Amino acid sequence: MYGWIWRKLPGPLAVRITIATILILGVAALLLFVVFPWLEPKLWFNNVTTEQ
Amino acid sequence: MGTHEGDYDSGRLYGELGDRPPEPGDRARNVVRNVGELLITAGMVVLLFVVYELYITDLFSAGKQREATAALDDQWQHPGADVVEGGERTNKIELEDGKGFAKIYMPQFGSDFHFTVLEGTSDKTLESGPGHYKGTALPGEHGNFAIAGHRVGKGAPFNDLDLLQSCDKIVIETEGSWFEYRMLPKEDEAPKWDSVRTKSPKCQKVNVLGADYSKVFGRDIVKPSQGGVISPVPYAPAGTKPGAALLTLTTCHPKFSDAQRLIVHAVMTLQVAKNPANPGQPPAGMLEDS
Numbered sequence: 001m002y003g004w005i006w007r008k009l010p011g012p013l014a015v016r017i018t019i020a021t022i023l024i025l026g027v028a029a030l031l032l033f034v035v036f037p038w039l040e041p042k043l044w045f046n047n048v049t050t051e052q
Numbered sequence: 053m054g055t056h057e058g059d060y061d062s063g064r065l066y067g068e069l070g071d072r073p074p075e076p077g078d079r080a081r082n083v084v085r086n087v088g089e090l091l092i093t094a095g096m097v098v099l100l101f102v103v104y105e106l107y108i109t110d111l112f113s114a115g116k117q118r119e120a121t122a123a124l125d126d127q128w129q130h131p132g133a134d135v136v137e138g139g140e141r142t143n144k145i146e147l148e149d150g151k152g153f154a155k156i157y158m159p160q161f162g163s164d165f166h167f168t169v170l171e172g173t174s175d176k177t178l179e180s181g182p183g184h185y186k187g188t189a190l191p192g193e194h195g196n197f198a199i200a201g202h203r204v205g206k207g208a209p210f211n212d213l214d215l216l217q218s219c220d221k222i223v224i225e226t227e228g229s230w231f232e233y234r235m236l237p238k239e240d241e242a243p244k245w246d247s248v249r250t251k252s253p254k255c256q257k258v259n260v261l262g263a264d265y266s267k268v269f270g271r272d273i274v275k276p277s278q279g280g281v282i283s284p285v286p287y288a289p290a291g292t293k294p295g296a297a298l299l300t301l302t303t304c305h306p307k308f309s310d311a312q313r314l315i316v317h318a319v320m321t322l323q324v325a326k327n328p329a330n331p332g333q334p335p336a337g338m339l340e341d342s
């Protein structure tokens with residue numbers, strides 16, 4: 001999978017590394033700022049209140 | 053890198069000596085490699101989620117807490133801005149869901165430990181700071197002023213709640229007053245409280261409460277279903293008339309789990325009205341760990 005992506009990246013090595021870094025940061029940002037905030041309230045381990 | 057045919061020794065990555073290099077179209081190898089890559093990716097995502105929970109949520113929450121504090125400061129400095137026409141200013145605290153109405157200080161944790169307390173305990177509210185259980189008493193009132201807060205992530209206001217010791221101060225500031233609460237004796241200290249108390253000047257004002265409060269100790273660990281900890285008289289049957297102004301803090305326990313709740317009970321020992329000429333100035337010694 002990663003090998004396939006690497007082969008699809010255009011340009012010389014420096015450009016490939018730059019694009020790969022941007023891709024990784026983009027995926028990390030998508031997870032941190034979109035996916036996790038959406039996912040987190042659905043998980044069970046963050047309750048601090050007692051039932052009323 | 054070997055250049056002539058048949059030299060596999062330099063630059064080799066796979067297999068035993070004498071193996072041929074992998075065929076490009078080796079399906080099984082491809083499948084295994086992809087599965088492995090997916091598993092490693094999944095592991096990285098889970099690790100990233102831990103980073104998110106422990107650090108990134110702190111960043112989000114710090115911003116929300118700053119906003120809530122700024123809004124509360126603004127409201128205190130410009131009172132009457134939201135008073136309805138013909139309405140009179142009273143000492144009554146205005147509660148609005150998700151909005152700050154008080155500040156909490158724990159001098160034990162340093163002079164920079166302060167949070168704005170918001171109304172309500174929804175997930176969204178607790179992301180901004182500690183939340184007041186709706187319907188429980190207000191600061192200074194007889195009954196139980198109960199607050200929930202996160203222990204890990206999201207600003208973690210109650211991260212060190214387990215380090216609070218009996219007689220430690222928890223100070224609440226409202227628009228009109230300062231309230232000093234002190235943590236009640238722990239269960240093992242309660243029977244010999246008179247001897248403990250004489251040793252510590254902090255504890256002078258912490259009296260043993262009446263019979264209705266016989267099960268109320270400074271620190272408790274309960275099941276999440278035990279809503280009785282925030283009753284007007286904790287653990288007592290409904291309808292018991294409160295004889296003291298308590299403060300109750302709840303957070304999750306153990307850390308990183310929600311299996312139980314850590315509870316801290318405190319009793320009001322002092323109430324000081326704010327000086328109208330200088331409402332921002334805390335009374336002498338109020339915010340010192342003493």
